[in-house]
Amino acid sequence: MAMKNLAGKTVEVNDEGFLANPNDWTEDMAPELAKEEGINTLTEQHLKVIRFMRQDYKEKGQIPTIRRIKNASGVGVQDLYALFPEGPAKKAAKIAGLGKPVGCV
Amino acid sequence: MKKLVILGAGTAGTIMLNKLSAALDKKEWQITIVDQNETHYYQPGFLFIPFGIYTRDDVIKPRRDFFPSGTEVIISPIELILPAENKVKLANGKVLNYDYLIIATGTQIRPEELDGLTGDGWRQNIFDFYTVDGAVALSNFLKYWKGGKMVLNIVEMPIKCPVAPLEFVFLADWWFTEQGIRDKVEIEYVTPLPGAFTKPIASKFLGQFLEKKNINLTTDFSTGKVDSGNNKIVSWDGKEISYDLLVTIPTNMGSDLIARSGMGDDLNYVPTDPKTLQSKNYENVFVIGDAVDLPTSKAGSVAHFEAEILFENFLRKIEGRKLEPKFDGHANCFIESGFGKGILIDFNYDVEPLPGKFPLPGIGPFSLLQETRMNHWGKMTFRSVYWNLLLKGAELPVESQMNMAGKMRMQQ
Structure with a gap:
């Protein structure tokens, strides 16, 4: 595991840059993580999704899927792809300081 | 009398019924199984129907052939599970009380979840093969097809039997060769996954197979809609793929009964302990087969291995013993x-x-x-x-837990 400096704090990240411990995350790290994913400005809509994901993870103990985000946060799938191009579930999870969503089997 | 109710008489429910019926004392236990229809489908056989290898008759038998004597069998839709009251309400209003409940209500395809999929093209040049009707319709279509571009599209994961779509294109390559039209057919495999399969080593190996068989692989494609007027599938981020024949693996979801009863996740799968198969929320409820929310394949072999573990755990439970966390996702x-x-x-x-x-x-x-x-x-x-x-619950010479014997660890 590598260490990384985010928003003035040193945190542990895995080889794909996901935070190793979601509890290390603070919202001021989100803009820097977003830049790594090619998102230069985080809008309120981005933050709405990220805050929802944090909250849902806290309550359910699982990183929400796109379907979960759509059903429970009210942000549509089309909008999620516009906000987090290519891979909304993975990108948003990374910016939200959560682990990489579990792959399917 | 103690009451065990099993919901669903598919692979998982039927195996559990047979195993427990043989083990539980009939003077003390009443076992009831409920399913909404009378026909048991051999689902692994659906794959072979489009290519004329199996017919409908090869994959169906009456469910009653597999029920042991003494079982109360109810053929009825189920309205609701009331887990806090230990009751199941049937569609006709009848209420079943239980001491223990086993949920084996499976998973189904939901073509209506994808915009445009069930429009004008459905069963015209768009087919599924996860239902017997879809597989038969596809068989009739393929018999007279002169060739063109066939796209196999997995709409979203997870799906039942994640290898079946690969098997379908491998068999299609063979079948079109046999028909003498392989040179007139282009096959494209379109998946939301980053590779041909879910896990890296198998994904690489199976990806090489696709290449060898001249099947194009398109990865990371999350399907947003079907434009059946123009014969195109469109991804959420605007990529388009055209087709002449679309073989779709629609969204898979658990039973609506689970959603109505407030017992499921966003895909109606039931939160289940990954190692004991006990419901995470109700200690007298167990879950098996495709109905679980676990990170292993939704497949008959998994249901079989789960059944071995759940059988042991069920007997432990009724004797007041601690459950064994033995299921390994095999x-x-x-x-x-x-x-x-x-x-x-x-x-x-x-x-x-x-x-x-x-x-x-x-x-x-x-x-x-x-x-x-x-x-x-x-x-x-x-x-x-x-x-x-x-289905009869017989012991097979395959261990329920995975064994490393014979397997080779590879350098990554």
């Missing part, structure tokens, strides 16, 4: 690869499919992650094993 799948050959994979929660040998007492080793005639033979023989042994 899955074992024959992958039909066309031209009379097959591939075998064997894996669990922690160990991805690896190459090597799979020992089977009395029959001999099968080859893992390699294409052999023996693996094809294993696949085709399995139908009779399923009807005659597996």
Whole structure:
């Protein structure tokens, strides 16, 4: 595991840059993580999704899927792809300081 | 009398019924099984119907053939599970009380979840093969097809039997060759996954197979809609793929009963302890087969291995003992690869499919992650094993927990 400096704090990240411990995350790290994913400005809509994901993870103990985000946060799938191009579930999870969503089997 | 109610008489529910019926004292226990229809489908056989290898009659039998005597059988839709009250309400208003409940309500395809899928093209040049009707309709279409571009599209994960779409394109490559039109057919495999399969080593191996068979692979495609007027699938981020024939693997979801009862996740799968198969929310409720929310394949082999573990745990539970956390996510799948050959994979929660040998007492080793005639033979023989042994709860010479014997660890 590598260490990384985010928003003035040193945190542990895995080889794909996901935070190793979601509890290390603070919202001021989100803009820097977003830049790594090619998102230069985080809008309120981005933050709405990220805050929802944090909250849902806290309550359910699982990183929400796109379907979960759509059903429970009210942000549509089309909008999620516009906000987090290519891979909304993975990108948003990374910016939200959560682990990489579990792959399917 | 103590009451056990089993919801769903598919592979998982029927195996549990047979195992527990043989073990529980009939003077003390009443076992009830509920399903909404009378026909048992051999689902692994659906794959072969489009290519005329099996017909509808080859994959169906009456459910009652597999129910042991003394079982109360109810054929009825189920309205609601009331887990806090230990009751199940049937569609006709009748209420079943239970001491223990086993949920085996499975998963179904939901084509209506994808915009445009069930529009004008549905069953015209768009087909599924996860239902017997879809597989038969596709068979009729293929018989007279002159060729063109066939796209196989997995709409979203997870799906039942994640190897079946690969088997479909492998068999299609063989079948079009047999028909003498392979040079007139372009095959494209379109998946939301980053590779041909879910796990890296198998994904690489199976990806090479696609290439060898001249099947194009398009990865990371999350399907947002079907434009059946223009014969195109469109991804959420605007990429388009055209088709002449679309073979779709629609969204899979658990039963609406689970949603109505407030017992499921966003795909109506029931939160289940991954190692004991007890419901996470109700200690007298167990969940098995495709209805679980666990990170292993939704497949008959998994239901079978789960049944062995759940059987032991159920007996422990009713004797007041602690449950054994023994289920390891074990899955074992024959992958039909066309031209009379097959591939075998064997894996669990922690160990991805690896190459090597799979020992089977009395029959001999099968080859893992390699294409052999023996693996094809294993696949085709399995139908009779399923009807005659597996559903009846017989012991098979395969261990429920995955075994590393014969498997080769690879350098990444």
